[in-house]
Amino acid sequence: MEKEPAAAxxxxxxxxxxxxxxxxxxxxxxxLVAGLSFYVGTLKPKKAINIGPPPMSAPRN
Incomplete structure (x- = not known):
């Protein structure tokens, strides 16, 4: 008699x-969780292209 696939x-x-x-x-x-979080932490985000300086009305901190 064969085992059901859900039994495995x-x-x-x-x-x-x-x-x-x-x-x-x-x-x-x-x-696995530690390795994946380390790998994700080493990924570099893609830089946005053609973004100029912020407008003069932007708040400064």
Whole structure:
């Protein structure tokens, strides 16, 4: 008898929430979030082209 396609994610979740594996899953997710946030932080925004100086009526701080 074949397994249903929806059984695979459910089986992975059951495996991932057991104590030894849950620590590893937590660390992997932590490193992924830290790595992605570092990568996004290193991206440089594109500079706008053909923008002149601000108008004289613009407030100064």
């Amino acid at each position: 994610p459910k089986g992975f979740v059951q495996w991932a929430i057991t104590p030894p594996q849950s620590y590893a899953v937590y660390l992997v997710c932590l490193f």
